[in-house]
Amino acid sequence: MQQFFEIEKVSEGKARAGHLYTDHGRIETPIFMPVGTVASVKTVHQHELKDDIKAQIILGNTYHLYLRPGMEVMQNAGGLHKFMNWDLPILTDSGGYQVFSLAKTRKMSEEGVKFKSHIDGSFHMFSPEKSMEIQRQIGADIFMAFDECTPYPCDYRLAKKSMNLTHRWLKRCITWCNENEELYGYKQHLFPIVQGSCYSDLRKISAEVIAESNCVGNAIGGLSVGEPEDEMYRITDEVTDFLPKDKPRYLMGVGTPWNILETIGLGIDMLDCVMPTRNARNGMLFTWNGVMNMKNEKWKQDFSPLDEFGTSYVDAEYSKAYVRHLFISREYLGKQIASIHNLAFYLDLVKVAREHILKGDFYEWKKSIVPILKQRL
Amino acid sequence: MQQFFEIEKVSEGKARAGHLYTDHGRIETPIFMPVGTVASVKTVHQHELKDDIKAQIILGNTYHLYLRPGMEVMQNAGGLHKFMNWDLPILTDSGGYQVFSLAKTRKMSEEGVKFKSHIDGSFHMFSPEKSMEIQRQIGADIFMAFDECTPYPCDYRLAKKSMNLTHRWLKRCITWCNENEELYGYKQHLFPIVQGSCYSDLRKISAEVIAESNCVGNAIGGLSVGEPEDEMYRITDEVTDFLPKDKPRYLMGVGTPWNILETIGLGIDMLDCVMPTRNARNGMLFTWNGVMNMKNEKWKQDFSPLDEFGTSYVDAEYSKAYVRHLFISREYLGKQIASIHNLAFYLDLVKVAREHILKGDFYEWKKSIVPILKQRL
Numbered sequence: 001m002q003q004f005f006e007i008e009k010v011s012e013g014k015a016r017a018g019h020l021y022t023d024h025g026r027i028e029t030p031i032f033m034p035v036g037t038v039a040s041v042k043t044v045h046q047h048e049l050k051d052d053i054k055a056q057i058i059l060g061n062t063y064h065l066y067l068r069p070g071m072e073v074m075q076n077a078g079g080l081h082k083f084m085n086w087d088l089p090i091l092t093d094s095g096g097y098q099v100f101s102l103a104k105t106r107k108m109s110e111e112g113v114k115f116k117s118h119i120d121g122s123f124h125m126f127s128p129e130k131s132m133e134i135q136r137q138i139g140a141d142i143f144m145a146f147d148e149c150t151p152y153p154c155d156y157r158l159a160k161k162s163m164n165l166t167h168r169w170l171k172r173c174i175t176w177c178n179e180n181e182e183l184y185g186y187k188q189h190l191f192p193i194v195q196g197s198c199y200s201d202l203r204k205i206s207a208e209v210i211a212e213s214n215c216v217g218n219a220i221g222g223l224s225v226g227e228p229e230d231e232m233y234r235i236t237d238e239v240t241d242f243l244p245k246d247k248p249r250y251l252m253g254v255g256t257p258w259n260i261l262e263t264i265g266l267g268i269d270m271l272d273c274v275m276p277t278r279n280a281r282n283g284m285l286f287t288w289n290g291v292m293n294m295k296n297e298k299w300k301q302d303f304s305p306l307d308e309f310g311t312s313y314v315d316a317e318y319s320k321a322y323v324r325h326l327f328i329s330r331e332y333l334g335k336q337i338a339s340i341h342n343l344a345f346y347l348d349l350v351k352v353a354r355e356h357i358l359k360g361d362f363y364e365w366k367k368s369i370v371p372i373l374k375q376r377l
Numbered sequence: 378m379q380q381f382f383e384i385e386k387v388s389e390g391k392a393r394a395g396h397l398y399t400d401h402g403r404i405e406t407p408i409f410m411p412v413g414t415v416a417s418v419k420t421v422h423q424h425e426l427k428d429d430i431k432a433q434i435i436l437g438n439t440y441h442l443y444l445r446p447g448m449e450v451m452q453n454a455g456g457l458h459k460f461m462n463w464d465l466p467i468l469t470d471s472g473g474y475q476v477f478s479l480a481k482t483r484k485m486s487e488e489g490v491k492f493k494s495h496i497d498g499s500f501h502m503f504s505p506e507k508s509m510e511i512q513r514q515i516g517a518d519i520f521m522a523f524d525e526c527t528p529y530p531c532d533y534r535l536a537k538k539s540m541n542l543t544h545r546w547l548k549r550c551i552t553w554c555n556e557n558e559e560l561y562g563y564k565q566h567l568f569p570i571v572q573g574s575c576y577s578d579l580r581k582i583s584a585e586v587i588a589e590s591n592c593v594g595n596a597i598g599g600l601s602v603g604e605p606e607d608e609m610y611r612i613t614d615e616v617t618d619f620l621p622k623d624k625p626r627y628l629m630g631v632g633t634p635w636n637i638l639e640t641i642g643l644g645i646d647m648l649d650c651v652m653p654t655r656n657a658r659n660g661m662l663f664t665w666n667g668v669m670n671m672k673n674e675k676w677k678q679d680f681s682p683l684d685e686f687g688t689s690y691v692d693a694e695y696s697k698a699y700v701r702h703l704f705i706s707r708e709y710l711g712k713q714i715a716s717i718h719n720l721a722f723y724l725d726l727v728k729v730a731r732e733h734i735l736k737g738d739f740y741e742w743k744k745s746i747v748p749i750l751k752q753r754l
Contacts, residue, residue, distance in 0.1 A: 039702060043709040046694065069677075069702040076678055077698065083680075085694055300446075301453055303460075317423065317462055321454065325416060325446040332420040332709065 004189060004216040005029075005248045005269075009358050014240060014267035017357040020057075020217075020248055022141040023186035024081065024089040027056045029248060030264045030353055032346045033091060033272040038064045039084045042277050043336045044343065046086050052312045053343040054351075057089040057141070059272045062134055063098030066124075067117055071137045079139030079184045091272070092140035093252070094131045094193075097149045097221075108148070110165070128172040132180070132190075139184045144219060145173040145192040152198070152226040159197035166195045167209050174213060191250060193221040194239050198231050207242035217270075218243050219250040224259075224273075233262055240267035257286050257349055257373045261366045264353050276346045280338035283327040286345050290375030292320075294338065299324040306337070312344035381566060381593040382406075382625045382646075386735050391617060391644035394734040397434075397594075397625060399518040400563035401458065401466040404433045406625060407641045407730055409723045410468060410649040415441045416461045419654050420713045421720065423463050429689045430720040431728075434466040434518070436649045439511055440475030443501075444494055448514045456516025456561045468649070469517035470629070471508045471570075474526045474598075485525070487542070505549040509557070509567075516561045521596060522550040522569040529575065529603040536574035543572045544586050551590060568627060570598040571616050575608050584619035594647075595620050596627040601636075601650075610639055617644035634663050634726055634750045638743045641730050653723045657715035660704040663722050667752030669697075671715065676701040683714070689721035 007018040020027040034041045034049065036058045041049055049055045060080050069083070077083035080090055096113070099106055103115035112127030131146035147166040150159050170192050182188050192210045196202030210218050220239050223232045236251060243249055250270035251263050260271055276286065283294040288309040292299075299320040306323055307315040314337045326334030356362040384395040397404040411418045411426065413435045418426055426432045437457055446460070454460035457467055473490070476483055480492035489504030508523035524543040527536050547569045559565050569587045573579030587595050597616050600609045613628060620626055627647035628640050637648055653663065660671040665686040669676075676697040683700055684692040691714045703711030733739040 038706045038708060039699070040706075040708045040710045043713070045691075045710065045713065047690070064706075068706045069698070073678060073698060073702070077680055077696075083696075083699055083702075085696075085699070301450060303454055313424070314422075319454075319460075319462075321446070321450060322416070322460055322462070325450070325460075329415045329417075329441075329445045331415060331417045332712065333417045333422065335709065336420070336422065336713070 029269040062095035089141040091142040094144040094146040128169040217248040224253040276342035280342040406646040439472035466518040468519040471521040471523040505546040509553040594625040601630040653719035657719040
């Protein structure tokens with residue numbers, strides 16, 4: 001049987017280049033996963049994701065998909081791949097994070113979370129078993145254990161209590177998965193999530209519990225929730241030391257281009273974030289030369305290509321002055337161009353990072369490129 | 378010298394199939410022209426316009442482009458074609474219509490119109506000469522004489538007074554054009570506009586004055602402003618009888634798919650309308666089978682292709698259920714898909730109409746297809 005994860009090369013430090021194998025295709029790691037919240041990566045066509053952005057796997061949000069289009073439509077469609085016409089891998093989150101951040105009201109218990117929909121105020125219940133069931137119906141290639149994500153800052157006792165609940169919920173997720181078959185004829189892989197806020201001892205305990213669950217891959221949650229960047233790096237560094245070396249590590253919800261390179265340097269293989277698309281819709285572009293605010297007067301008469309080092313057609317086809325005009329005039333096309341650009345850049349970023357890991361000069365390269373990526377143009 | 382318009386075939390009635398020749402390429406007539414208000418056909422990429430929608434010529438709005446990005450940027454870019462990266466023909470309106478419908482306040486005089494920008498409240502003046510100058514700077518292949526467009530209904534005396542002003546303004550437009558060279562090395566063609574509201578005698582006078590101006594093409598304005606469909610057809614029918622047969626006739630701002638076929642049947646060669654894109658953004662799709670409201674519950678579980686007779690990739694790539702989900706979830710992609718679909722349909726509509734004109738059975742075909750196009754699905 002084909003193994004799920006294969007490491008091609010480990011650099012002098014902790015960075016690794018490898019491959020993930022799913023029934024919807026192979027993924028090169030480290031990888032960035034564009035976020036397709038409600039069965040759409042906002043403003044981007046599916047063929048653009050594949051052909052122009054070179055996305056290898058995208059994310060779906062369980063909470064959103066459960067509410068709209070709902071699981072009846074999802075199952076009748078034959079799962080999310082068929083519903084949105086995307087035949088490469090998909091990963092879904094557990095719904096937990098959105099219940100805590102979006103739902104109108106919620107009530108926690110050992111059993112799970114009761115919540116009120118942010119759309120129509122209707123009542124719903126997510127439990128570990130329910131989350132597994134929904135993610136089976138969505139049919140993601142990789143799906144996440146149901147966890148509680150603590151805010152930042154978080155009281156030590158609360159963080160510990162929450163972490164223990166997440167661990168108990170994990171056991172119920174695994175039991176459910178062992179007792180229930182996949183729905184659509186292809187393999188789904190469960191990833192558990194390390195929690196423990198910014199407390200080193202809790203993170204160590206959580207990483208060990210998660211490692212013992214012996215899933216094919218592991219995730220780090222509860223970061224990028226408002227803590228300082230250094231804290232995020234420190235916790236990531238500590239946790240990757242305790243997670244199995246031979247399994248992929250997914251850092252959830254991170255981040256800026258430099259966050260991505262720094263955490264790849266700490267042994268992360270998979271990342272996702274709404275930043276490239278959300279910031280794109282506000283006119284912020286990430287490039288190999290730094291960050292551009294497209295609404296800036298500076299670009300008004302700059303008729304040079306949008307990004308001379310860009311890999312997508314939008315970078316050559318449209319000028320800076322034109323894209324600025326679209327943002328100033330609030331034209332949809334501005335958001336579309338910027339979203340394609342940013343996602344293509346993020347995919348190029350991890351691709352080039354991978355090349356440097358394989359070449360053996362990743363840390364040297366990272367040190368030289370990070371200050372440039374952070375520049376404001 | 379290449380002539381501007383060539384008629385390939387006139388059907389048993391007034392419908393004609395022909396070609397328009399511009400320095401940015403040949404256009405097959407009858408043609409529908411997508412509207413690219415502020416240098417963008419809303420939600421649509423330029424390569425999609427060309428490759429998927431098969432647009433042969435697009436429209437730009439002088440009023441909007443004058444305000445944003447403004448003429449300094451436009452001239453430095455080398456005109457609208459270069460600014461937006463569109464190398465096929467462009468037509469611009471005169472700015473008159475938007476001054477009357479969008480500007481905050483306006484003051485008419487023999488000289489022109491003083492108005493306050495709807496964006497920042499700044500004061501501006503459009504005169505026939507100014508409109509010509511701006512359209513030269515935009516660099517459209519076909520540009521329109523500065524006219525006053527009367528509302529509907531319109532008092533006879535007011536309609537007559539306004540028409541006479543439009544005729545005097547036309548003279549000033551032609552004089553300006555004779556005295557001023559093109560800016561970008563390619564030919565720009567001026568079209569005058571027939572006015573006269575819904576009064577047959579005024580329309581006849583106006584058509585004769587416009588015909589006498591001996592421009593390479595002629596337009597009919599002041600329709601599709603709220604009058605009954607029958608009135609629009611009646612006036613169009615009357616006016617095309619008085620306009621030169623050997624020159625293209627452009628009916629401004631029309632309309633629904635059936636309006637387009639009916640007026641092609643009355644001798645119209647060129648049409649434009651925001652309807653396919655505006656209605657698309659609200660979830661209304663035009664198809665060969667009739668009109669679909671994508672927000673309808675009916676499509677919730679319909680996983681068949683968006684439009685089995687559609688010519689664009691979106692019609693095969695996305696299902697009705699998926700596009701409904703995007704509209705219900707207010708995802709940008711829904712607007713994008715619907716806009717591509719509707720424009721591709723409009724271009725297919727005029728293409729098929731042209732084939733029937735060439736084949737000689739246009740009126741028979743139109744009679745059979747119009748009731749189907751009007752159906753609510």
